[in-house]
Amino acid sequence: xxxxxxxxxxxxxxxxxxxxxxxxxxxxxxxxxxxxxxxxxxxxxxxxxxxxxxxxxxxxxxxxxxxxxxxxxxxxxxxxxxxxxxxxxxxxxxxxxxxxxxxxxxxxxxxxxxxxxxxxxxxxxxxxxxxxxxxxxxxxxxxxxxxxxxxxxxxxxxxxxxxxxxxxxxxxxxxxxxxxxxxxxxxxxxxxxxxxxxxxxxxxxxxxxxxxxxxxxxxxxxxxxxxxxxxxxxxxxxxxxxxxxxxxxxxxxxxxxxxxxxxxxxxxxxxxxxxxxxxxxxxxxxx
Amino acid sequence: xxxxxxxxxxxxxxxxxxxxxxxxxxxxxxxxxxxxxxxxxxxxxxxxxxxxxxxxxxxxxxxxxxxxxxxxxxxxxxxxxxxxxxxxxxxxxxxxxxxxxxxxxxxxxxxxxxxxxxxxxxxxxxxxxxxxxxxxxxxxxxxxxxxxxxxxxxxxxxxxxxxxxxxxxxxxxxxxxxxxxxxxxxxxxxxxxxxxxxxxxxxxxxxxxxxxxxxxxxxxxxxxxxxxxxxxxxxxxxxxxxxxxxxxxxxxxxxxxxxxxxxxxxxxxxxxxxxxxxxxxxxxxxxxxxxxxxxxxxxx
Numbered sequence: 001x002x003x004x005x006x007x008x009x010x011x012x013x014x015x016x017x018x019x020x021x022x023x024x025x026x027x028x029x030x031x032x033x034x035x036x037x038x039x040x041x042x043x044x045x046x047x048x049x050x051x052x053x054x055x056x057x058x059x060x061x062x063x064x065x066x067x068x069x070x071x072x073x074x075x076x077x078x079x080x081x082x083x084x085x086x087x088x089x090x091x092x093x094x095x096x097x098x099x100x101x102x103x104x105x106x107x108x109x110x111x112x113x114x115x116x117x118x119x120x121x122x123x124x125x126x127x128x129x130x131x132x133x134x135x136x137x138x139x140x141x142x143x144x145x146x147x148x149x150x151x152x153x154x155x156x157x158x159x160x161x162x163x164x165x166x167x168x169x170x171x172x173x174x175x176x177x178x179x180x181x182x183x184x185x186x187x188x189x190x191x192x193x194x195x196x197x198x199x200x201x202x203x204x205x206x207x208x209x210x211x212x213x214x215x216x217x218x219x220x221x222x223x224x225x226x227x228x229x230x231x232x233x234x235x236x237x238x239x240x241x242x243x244x245x246x247x248x249x250x251x252x253x254x255x256x257x258x259x260x261x262x263x264x265x266x267x268x269x270x271x272x273x274x275x276x277x278x279x280x281x282x283x284x285x286x287x
Numbered sequence: 288x289x290x291x292x293x294x295x296x297x298x299x300x301x302x303x304x305x306x307x308x309x310x311x312x313x314x315x316x317x318x319x320x321x322x323x324x325x326x327x328x329x330x331x332x333x334x335x336x337x338x339x340x341x342x343x344x345x346x347x348x349x350x351x352x353x354x355x356x357x358x359x360x361x362x363x364x365x366x367x368x369x370x371x372x373x374x375x376x377x378x379x380x381x382x383x384x385x386x387x388x389x390x391x392x393x394x395x396x397x398x399x400x401x402x403x404x405x406x407x408x409x410x411x412x413x414x415x416x417x418x419x420x421x422x423x424x425x426x427x428x429x430x431x432x433x434x435x436x437x438x439x440x441x442x443x444x445x446x447x448x449x450x451x452x453x454x455x456x457x458x459x460x461x462x463x464x465x466x467x468x469x470x471x472x473x474x475x476x477x478x479x480x481x482x483x484x485x486x487x488x489x490x491x492x493x494x495x496x497x498x499x500x501x502x503x504x505x506x507x508x509x510x511x512x513x514x515x516x517x518x519x520x521x522x523x524x525x526x527x528x529x530x531x532x533x534x535x536x537x538x539x540x541x542x543x544x545x546x547x548x549x550x551x552x553x554x555x556x557x558x559x560x561x562x563x564x565x566x567x568x569x570x571x572x573x574x575x576x577x578x579x580x581x582x583x584x585x586x587x
Contacts, residue, residue, distance in 0.1 A: 103500065126504070126505075128502075130502070132500060132502035137500055143493060143496065143500070145493065145497065147308065157497075159297055160498045160501060160502075160503035160507060161501055161503060163507075165293075
C-alpha cells in the first residue's frame, strides 16, 4: 500500500482530482489532517468529550445458528460514543455475526446487548425500525439499487423512513457532498467505480444522521488506494461525532490508522487494544 | 396525518413504478390471476344459471293444471273452482278455457303449427292452481282426481312426481359440484397467486433488504407490494369481466339448444353483480397474495 500522503483518487474518476477534493470545512476538520495518518488517530473527539458513555455494549453474548454453528462465545465488550473501532479476525471468526446482532438482523442466543440505549434482548419487531434509524450501515457489496441514480439511492433512505420530508434534495446533496460525489448525482451505480459505489452507500447510510455507523468489510472489494480513501471518509464521519465500528480484513488500514482494535477468533474476543494493530506483536496470523 | 398521506403517496408511486419497471413479471401475475378469475367467474355464472333453473322449476312445480272434461257445465267447473279456492293449501285458482289454451299453444311455434294442421282444438280447458308449498302437490293431485269434471280418461293433471324429483336431485348435485369446484379453485388460486407474486417480490428482494436496513417499518415495506397486488387484481378482474360479459349471451344461446331440458335464461342484471364479485375477488386475491408473498422476505 502507498504511504497515504493524500486521499487517492478512484481510478476511473475522470479528470476530477479526487485528491484535490476540498475536504476542508466540513469534510476536513481543522484539527484532523487526513493527509497524515498519524494525526488522524488523535482521538480528538474522544478527548473533547469527558462525558463518554457506552453506546454499544455486549454482556456475555453467545450466538449459535440453527444449524449448530457457534458464531460467538461469551462476548463482553463496550464501545463508547464517538469511538472508532476496528473489528478484526479471520473469515468466519464472528465479525459479521456481531454486526448483524447490532442491527438485530440476528438475535443473540443468550446474553444482553445494548445499542444506543436500547436493549436488544426480546426487542419486539415493531421497534426494529427505530433502532435501525439510529444506525448507518454499509457492506462490502454496497447494496445499491441498480436502476436508481446516485441521488435516488441516497434519497431512498430518507423516503422510506420519513416520506415527504422537507429539504430532501438539500439533505441528499449534503450527504453526497460529504462523500465527494456531488457531481455524480445523475449517474447510475454501474457507471461508477467500486470506490464511488461504496461512497454512495456511505452517503445513504449517513443521510439520516445516525449516531452509530457500522461498516462490514467496506473495503473488501476495493484496491488499496481506494480503500484508504474510504477509511479516510469513515475517520471524518467519526470526527463529526458518529461512533464508527468497522469490521475488516484490511491489515494495512488497521495498522496505519492505529485506533481501537477488537480481535475476534473462533467467536471469542481475544484482544481489545486502544491504538491497536491488526496482529498482536509477534503474532504471525490470526485464526 | 400528513405523514400518513406522504406514506400513502410514496406507496402509490412506488407501486406504480414497480409495476411498470417489472412489467413482464407483473403481467405474468395479472395473466395468472385473470385466468383464475375467469374460472371463478365461469363457476359463479354456472351456479347462477343453475339457481335460475331451480327457481323456475320450483315455481313451475308448485303449479298444477287440472284438465277438465270437454262438455262439462260451467256451473260444475265453478263449483270445483270455489272448492279449490277455499282450500288453505291453494294460493290461487285461474280458469283457462279451451280457447285460452289454444292461444297459449299458438304462441309456441311447433304446437301452433300442429294445431293449424289439425284444424280443430283438441286442447282441454283447465283450472290452473298455484300452491303455497311444493309438498302439497301430491295431496291436491289425489283430491282433484276424485272430482267428476276432471278429465279422467285422458290426462287428469300435469303433475309428474318422477321428473320433478329427478330434476331436483340433479340440481342439488350440480350445486354441490359447483361448490366443490369453487373451493378447489379458491385454494389453487391463492397458492398460484402467492407464488407468482413471490416471484415478483423476489426480483426486488434487495430493495426490501435496504428498506429494512435503513429502518422502514414492516407496513411501509408491505403497502407498495399490496397496492401493486391490488392493481394487478383489479386489472385481472376487468379482463375476466370483459371476457365473461362478452361470452355470457352466446353461451346461454348455445347451451339452450344443447341442454334443452334446462330452461336456461340470460340474466343481464346478474352481470353487474358478477363484475362486482370479480373485482372484490381480484382485490382480495391480489392483496392477500402480495401480503403472503412479501412476508417471507420481511421475516428473513
